[in-house]
Amino acid sequence: MFVLVEMVDTVRIPPWQFERKLNDSIAEELNKKLANKVVYNVGLCICLFDITKLEDAYVFPGDGASHTKVSLGFFDDILIPPESLQQPAKFDEAEQVWVWEYETEEGAHDLYMDTSEEIRFRVVDESFVDTSPTGPSSADAASSSEELPKKEAPYTLVGSISEPGLGLLSWWTSS
Secondary structure (H helix, E strand, O other), X not given: OOOOOOOEEEEEEOHHXXXXXXXXXXXXXXXXXXXXXXXXXXXXXXXXXXXXXEEEEEEOOOOOOEEEEXXXXXXXXXXXXXXXXXXXXXXXXXXXXXXXXXXXXXXXXXXXXOOXXXXXXXXXXXXXXXXXXXXXOHHHXXXXXXXXOOOOOOEEEEEEOOOOXXXXXXXXXXX
């Protein structure tokens, strides 16, 4: 069984590919990135099916390549353990979020780490778990309990936001 999944990604096109059609260059880069790779909550990506939307391309200083946002996502199985948060940090039970107690000359300010906020983090570890199906063992056949197997993500990143400049993007950008 095959499933079509819509994703969004920013694709870097190197300058030597500028002579080609933009769609062809983007399709090639996306297939290099995603084809035959396991994507969390999606499964094994076979190939690009279609590009549904292209946004404006940007060229960043010091990089001659164009960067184009394409509708076609990044997995969100990233774990930041409590000891890797900006310190001092505490968990707010009422709000169900982590709070960084940021010290300034005027006193402490609580900076909330709301879910679904964009963050900048450093990858400190990665883990790949083989989630291939296995047949039942003889111990499982003798067992009468209807326990569901524990589900694990096939690929997980462990990150840290404990260094200055890391954390919620809103903390470090001026309004």
